[in-house]
Amino acid sequence: MPDDERLVQPRTLRGFQDLLPQDFIPRKAVIAVIEGIYEKYGYLPLDTPAVEHLETLLGTGGEETNKELFTLETPEGEPVALRYDLTVGFARLLAQYPDRLKPPFRRYASGPVWRVNKPGPGRFRQFTQLDIDAAGSENVALDAEIIAIMCEILTTLGVERYEVRVNTRRLMDAVLEGCGILEQDRQKHVLRVVDKLAKVGVDNVRLELGPGRIDESGDPIPGVGLTRQVVEKILDFIAVQSDTRAGVVEMLRGVLPPGEAAESALRELEELAEDLNALGLPDRYVKFDPSLARGLDYYTGPVFEGVLTDAAEFGSVMGGGRYNQLVSRFLDQNIPCTGMAVGLDRLTSALTFLGLIPALKTTVQVLVVTMGKVPACETLKLAAELRAAGIRTEAFFGPKMNLKSQLSHADRTQIPVAVLLGEDEVARGQVSVKDLMAGKKERADIADHAAYRQAGRVSQVTVARQAMVETVRKMLEQG
Amino acid sequence: MPDDERLVQPRTLRGFQDLLPQDFIPRKAVIAVIEGIYEKYGYLPLDTPAVEHLETLLGTGGEETNKELFTLETPEGEPVALRYDLTVGFARLLAQYPDRLKPPFRRYASGPVWRVNKPGPGRFRQFTQLDIDAAGSENVALDAEIIAIMCEILTTLGVERYEVRVNTRRLMDAVLEGCGILEQDRQKHVLRVVDKLAKVGVDNVRLELGPGRIDESGDPIPGVGLTRQVVEKILDFIAVQSDTRAGVVEMLRGVLPPGEAAESALRELEELAEDLNALGLPDRYVKFDPSLARGLDYYTGPVFEGVLTDAAEFGSVMGGGRYNQLVSRFLDQNIPCTGMAVGLDRLTSALTFLGLIPALKTTVQVLVVTMGKVPACETLKLAAELRAAGIRTEAFFGPKMNLKSQLSHADRTQIPVAVLLGEDEVARGQVSVKDLMAGKKERADIADHAAYRQAGRVSQVTVARQAMVETVRKMLEQG
Numbered sequence: 001m002p003d004d005e006r007l008v009q010p011r012t013l014r015g016f017q018d019l020l021p022q023d024f025i026p027r028k029a030v031i032a033v034i035e036g037i038y039e040k041y042g043y044l045p046l047d048t049p050a051v052e053h054l055e056t057l058l059g060t061g062g063e064e065t066n067k068e069l070f071t072l073e074t075p076e077g078e079p080v081a082l083r084y085d086l087t088v089g090f091a092r093l094l095a096q097y098p099d100r101l102k103p104p105f106r107r108y109a110s111g112p113v114w115r116v117n118k119p120g121p122g123r124f125r126q127f128t129q130l131d132i133d134a135a136g137s138e139n140v141a142l143d144a145e146i147i148a149i150m151c152e153i154l155t156t157l158g159v160e161r162y163e164v165r166v167n168t169r170r171l172m173d174a175v176l177e178g179c180g181i182l183e184q185d186r187q188k189h190v191l192r193v194v195d196k197l198a199k200v201g202v203d204n205v206r207l208e209l210g211p212g213r214i215d216e217s218g219d220p221i222p223g224v225g226l227t228r229q230v231v232e233k234i235l236d237f238i239a240v241q242s243d244t245r246a247g248v249v250e251m252l253r254g255v256l257p258p259g260e261a262a263e264s265a266l267r268e269l270e271e272l273a274e275d276l277n278a279l280g281l282p283d284r285y286v287k288f289d290p291s292l293a294r295g296l297d298y299y300t301g302p303v304f305e306g307v308l309t310d311a312a313e314f315g316s317v318m319g320g321g322r323y324n325q326l327v328s329r330f331l332d333q334n335i336p337c338t339g340m341a342v343g344l345d346r347l348t349s350a351l352t353f354l355g356l357i358p359a360l361k362t363t364v365q366v367l368v369v370t371m372g373k374v375p376a377c378e379t380l381k382l383a384a385e386l387r388a389a390g391i392r393t394e395a396f397f398g399p400k401m402n403l404k405s406q407l408s409h410a411d412r413t414q415i416p417v418a419v420l421l422g423e424d425e426v427a428r429g430q431v432s433v434k435d436l437m438a439g440k441k442e443r444a445d446i447a448d449h450a451a452y453r454q455a456g457r458v459s460q461v462t463v464a465r466q467a468m469v470e471t472v473r474k475m476l477e478q479g
Numbered sequence: 480m481p482d483d484e485r486l487v488q489p490r491t492l493r494g495f496q497d498l499l500p501q502d503f504i505p506r507k508a509v510i511a512v513i514e515g516i517y518e519k520y521g522y523l524p525l526d527t528p529a530v531e532h533l534e535t536l537l538g539t540g541g542e543e544t545n546k547e548l549f550t551l552e553t554p555e556g557e558p559v560a561l562r563y564d565l566t567v568g569f570a571r572l573l574a575q576y577p578d579r580l581k582p583p584f585r586r587y588a589s590g591p592v593w594r595v596n597k598p599g600p601g602r603f604r605q606f607t608q609l610d611i612d613a614a615g616s617e618n619v620a621l622d623a624e625i626i627a628i629m630c631e632i633l634t635t636l637g638v639e640r641y642e643v644r645v646n647t648r649r650l651m652d653a654v655l656e657g658c659g660i661l662e663q664d665r666q667k668h669v670l671r672v673v674d675k676l677a678k679v680g681v682d683n684v685r686l687e688l689g690p691g692r693i694d695e696s697g698d699p700i701p702g703v704g705l706t707r708q709v710v711e712k713i714l715d716f717i718a719v720q721s722d723t724r725a726g727v728v729e730m731l732r733g734v735l736p737p738g739e740a741a742e743s744a745l746r747e748l749e750e751l752a753e754d755l756n757a758l759g760l761p762d763r764y765v766k767f768d769p770s771l772a773r774g775l776d777y778y779t780g781p782v783f784e785g786v787l788t789d790a791a792e793f794g795s796v797m798g799g800g801r802y803n804q805l806v807s808r809f810l811d812q813n814i815p816c817t818g819m820a821v822g823l824d825r826l827t828s829a830l831t832f833l834g835l836i837p838a839l840k841t842t843v844q845v846l847v848v849t850m851g852k853v854p855a856c857e858t859l860k861l862a863a864e865l866r867a868a869g870i871r872t873e874a875f876f877g878p879k880m881n882l883k884s885q886l887s888h889a890d891r892t893q894i895p896v897a898v899l900l901g902e903d904e905v906a907r908g909q910v911s912v913k914d915l916m917a918g919k920k921e922r923a924d925i926a927d928h929a930a931y932r933q934a935g936r937v938s939q940v941t942v943a944r945q946a947m948v949e950t951v952r953k954m955l956e957q958g
Contacts, residue, residue: 008534010575010809013559016528018572020579024525040866042843042873046503049495049605050529050591055487072551075595080492093497096489101498104877104888107500112529116554126528137876141855145874148863271855278856279863330489331783364521376620376750377757384627384758387519394521395624397616398583409583 015117016123017345026357030157031110034130034342037152038108045134046107048089050114054079060088060326062297063190068115070125082114086131087298087339088326094337095330096134103136103335110344120316122349132338140268143302143322145276146340150306150318151285153342158356161309164285166272167292168302169321170251170265175237176259179230188297189224194238195293200241205342208232233257238291245273248288259374272302298323304340309352318342351375367415367474368395369406371422378426382419382468389469391476410436417475419468433471434460435478494596494604496824505836507828509636513609516631517587520624522611526569526588529593533558539567539805541667541776547594549604553722561593565610566777566818567805573614573816580617582814583616586894589823601793602830612818614806619747621732622801623754625819629785629797630764632821637835640748640788641763645724645751646771647781648800649744650731654716657736658709667776668703673717674772681718685710712736717770724752727767751781777802783819790829797821844955846894847874848885850901857905861898861947870955889915896954898947912950913939914957 012018019027035045047127051072054178058066061084072080086109094101110130119125132149134142147164154162172194176187195297199206209231212223225235236255242248247267256262269288276286285376294303305319320340351357370385376397381396394415396406410418420432438459463471491497498506514524515957532592537545540563549561562568565588573580589609598604611628613621626643633641651673655666672687679687686692688710691702706712715734721727728748733870748767755765773782784798799819830836845861855876862874873894875885889897899911917938942950 007811008569008809010535011532013528013530013532013553013557014555016530018528019526020572021523021525025523027526028524030909039842040869040871042846042871044500044504044841044843045507046500047506049492049497051492051495051593051605052491053492056489070551074492075494079490093499096491096497097499102888102891104875106873109811114530126530127644134876136878139855139876141859142873142876144859164550273671274854275856275859278859321683330487332486362523363518364523367521375753376618377754380620380623380754380757383624384509390519392519392521394585395620396583397618397621399615399645409581417778 001474015119015123017124017126022359022361023348025106025360025363026272027344028350028362030344030348031130031180033156034153035108035110037149037156038130038132041106041132041149043106043108043115043134046093046109047082047087047111048093048109050082050112051080052083052089052092055080056082056092057088060298060329061085061090063294065115065297068117070114070116084115085109085113086129087133087323087340090131090133090135090339091323091326091337094327094335103476104134105136105265106132106134108132117135118302120125122346124345127346128344130342130344131339132341133337135337138301138336138476140272140302142274143304143338144272144279146320146338147276147286147304148279148281150273150304150340151281153318154306154308157351159308159354162285162306163287163309164306165287165289165292165305166276166302166304167289168265168268169273169299170261170268170301171290172234172237172293173257174256174259174262174265175234177261178259179226179233181226181230181333186224190234191225191293191420192295192303193224194234194291195295197238202235206235209234226276240290242288244283244446245286248290249273252290268301294319294321296321296324300324302338303403308350308354311353313348314346314353316343317347321465361414363392364394364415365392366394366417366419366472367406367410368393369403369410369418369420370396370401371403374421374423374426378421382421382431385465386419386469386472389473391469391472407436419472425462429465430462431465431468432460432462433468433475435475487594492604493717494598494602496603496605501838501840502827503837504842506823508825508829508839509827509836510609512635513632514587514589516628516635520585520611520628522585522587524615524722525572525588526590527562527588529561529563529591530559531562531571533560535571535809536560536563536567539570539715539777539808540564541774543774544594544776544927549593549597562576563594565590565608565820566612566802569610569612569614569803569818570802570816571809572813573806577810580614581614584615585611585613587611601825602825607823609821609823610818612816614814614816615779617803617815619751619781619801620754622783623751623758625799625817626755626765626783627758627760629783629819630760632797632958633785633787636830638787638830640832641764641785642766642788643783643785644766644768644771645755645781645783646768647741647744647747647751648778649747649780650735650769651713651716651772653735653738653741653744654713656740657738658705658712658786660705660709665703669694669705669713671774671946672703673770674774676717676770676772681714685714689711695774719769721767723762724755724765724767727769728752731769747780773798773800775800777805779803781817786811787829787833790832793825793829793832795822796826796829820825840893842871843873843892843894844887845873845896845951846889848882848889848897848899849880850874850882850899853900853902853905857900861900861910864944865898865948865951868952870948870951880912887913898951903942906943909941909945910944911939911941912947912954914954 113129114124114126150164197205209224209226213221215221240251299321301322302319305316307316322338324336379395383393386393416437418434425431515660591605593605593606629643676684688703688705692700719730778800780801782800784795786795801817803815849858858874862872865872895916897913904910
């Protein structure tokens with residue numbers, strides 16, 4: 001067919017996703033829960049552009065992030081990039097509007113971010129983050145509150161088993177300093193290797209901290225080149241575990257090198273423990289885990305991430321940490337910050353896997369269906385009456401206007417109630433109101449038919465127009 | 480200072496905007512109003528990516544839009560672009576998911592779109608659209624409902640005087656066909672010229688439809704090259720005005736050429752008039768305006784746009800129309816569609832100008848303020864109690880912890896209530912609750928001081944910890 005050749009193939013860009021109503025309706029509900037909790041903790045919404053000057057973003061997240069930037073050029077030839085997270089934009093704002101955003105300042109922000117990665121299942125090049133960040137205090141009470149927010153989000157969404165893992169970068173700093181490793185690049189390399197612990201296992205981490213290793217594909221992975229003794233010290237440190245936060249603190253005293261750095265890191269962790277206890281967060285939900293590294297370079301203190309125990313294969317669904325130096329990239333003054341991002345795509349995938357996302361295909365409550373030659377303006381009037389009563393109403397106008405098409409549309413999209421209008425009804429000032437869920441339930445559970453009848457539930461009634469809204473309301477309440 | 484040279488200048492890209500809480504809090508309220516109305520009319524939310532294959536977008540909106548595309552390349556070298564509207568993505572979806580999105584289908588979508596334009600006041604390169612689109616029926620009842628939605632949005636947002644201008648492309652098509660102008664490119668050129676009427680005036684439109692003209696800067700603007708007679712016919716047509724929609728239809732009968740095209744276009748307009756009447760939309764709010772052209776190429780039938788009468792300089796704040804051919808770009812089958820987009824940036828600018836955007840700097844209800852050496856964990860516990868009662872609470876942790884800093888933070892961000900906690904209060908199981916608005920109102924209206932006192936409003940009370948939530952609630956209600 002000649003027409004076909006002129007057609008543009010409709011396709012979604014690789015690594016990007018279309019979210020149809022049955023995906024997006026529950027997703028919006030998840031967003032509302034999270035943003036509601038953010039507001040309850042005093043975070044205010046703001047928004048920064050999707051595109052930033054390249055120099056604003058470059059080097060903020062580390063080498064990995066640099067490579068993942070989606071870059072483009074303005075018509076004026078300026079190098080710019082799509083934002084890879086919402087945190088760097090926040091740090092820029094703090095520096096750019098010192099008078100309007102005086103610390104302390106808490107904000108939340110939601111929106112898409114872009115990274116050039118290798119797309120795969122659940123791994124997108126555009127994904128949505130819901131961020132909170134608090135600026136202006138070094139007090140770890142802010143970190144503790146953020147951890148409480150992580151817990152409250154998961155609990156509110158119905159997750160029964162989860163773990164928020166908490167660590168502080170200062171512990172590892174103390175370990176490395178105690179071993180005489182002071183160069184920043186080397187410290188970062190160690191962190192990157194430790195970050196792979198869950199993925200590659202302790203034996204491979206040992207090799208990568210030392211001489212390096214050959215991976216499964218035969219490629220060499222260069223090591224950090226630490227001595228055997230230092231490697232074992234690091235491994236002793238990250239192996240520390242206990243069922244309680246107090247237990248971890250106690251054990252750390254045994255493996256940390258002596259000195260002020262370790263003392264002060266431990267004090268921070270103890271303070272955090274005290275704050276987490278004050279917030280009533282049980283040890284089984286919030287755990288201290290010295291092996292937690294977190295990928296981004298800009299963290300300086302506590303770091304945290306949340307994992308759903310029964311959907312651990314989705315990885316961490318939220319995470320963050322303290323970054324006391326990022327603002328000083330833009331400002332000749334330091335503003336300590338801490339923050340956390342929910343990865344909405346991973347979180348909803350994990351919730352779906354756990355059956356915690358309700359299957360909601362529509363938000364429509366009533367479909368207005370017509371029979372015979374009812375003029376469109378009568379349909380519109382009727383729909384307007386329902387909407388004036390606050391009822392979410394779709395007036396059916398489709399390619400085919402027969403009754404079967406109309407009812408099968410309601411069925412397919414799971415609209416619970418139909419209001420039927422025929423020529424007779426218009427003439428008599430009546431409508432028929434049909435409970436579309438009733439039939440389904442009847443079919444699903446015939447044994448209960450008598451009980452159903454007794455309960456007085458009717459699947460279709462004809463009522464005077466004035467009684468329509470009331471009748472629809474009752475049916476929706478039964479639903 | 481050596482440090483300064485290493486600083487990255489914090490700056491927003493030209494044509495882009497940072498929305499701080501005092502801008503974004505009311506904006507979110509406007510979005511909630513609009514999306515709520517969309518859902519009430521049966522539109523379902525969905526989301527498409529910000530980035531599309533270049534070929535998906537090219538040529539859909541016309542030459543102007545092609546030039547305005549923000550293009551980039553994927554790492555794989557595919558040419559892609561940032562979406563310039565939300566409509567093309569919707570058309571792509573309909574073609575791509577024929578089984579999951581069976582017409583009739585109504586959706587809404589909200590999000591940023593990008594156009595490479597010349598940035599200016601209120602003119603951004605990234606701006607936000609809130610779209611509705613309905614697929615699957617040629618019935619203009621759908622267009623009428625969309626016009627009703629435009630009116631309901633403006634009324635709900637408190638706009639008293641506005642105009643939704645309505646036209647149908649088919650009228651101009653009939654006029655041009657009647658004059659023997661059948662080439663699509665020429666028809667489009669005429670529309671583009673007519674679209675400039677409000678901007679350049681009727682005399683310049685006359686010249687541009689005919690031989691062309693020299694603009695103010697001395698540049699030649701080529702004309703469409705129509706004969707004087709044809710130009711006058713077009714001008715007669717677009718000059719038609721009346722206080723009522725019926726009046727416009729009546730007058731059009733006099734200026735339209737005879738023939739089936741004009742008859743059918745008029746029938747469409749009459750049907751639309753009947754539907755608008757059924758929806759109770761007064762003539763003073765919804766007007767037929769034959770001069771309305773709308774810029775985009777893809778419209779095929781009714782077009783509409785909304786303008787705030789008392790903020791007309793902001794231009795149209797919402798607009799759309801019927802596009803029955805766009806889907807056939809992607810699919811060997813046609814799906815008639817109609818839709819409308821709210822330009823959120825323009826709308827909120829216009830609402831702000833009209834004083835209809837409430838000055839809301841915060842969503843926080845209570846600030847927890849500490850005096851003396853109260854440990855952080857006590858502050859956290861107190862804040863948690865308030866939040867457990869659903870009260871949006873910020874626990875103050877700032878660079879300075881003295882009382883003055885804390886109260887001036889509350890004052891600056893307009894938090895209405897403070898709960899004060901000192902060492903004594905902790906020891907006694909008490910808190911002080913302070914009405915931060917009371918003082919302001921007292922100062923603002925001293926004459927009412929007695930009345931205020933009589934009403935029993937107190938600016939600060941010390942209560943037992945168990946009475947805190949109740950006391951805070953009462954104060955917030957008085958606010």
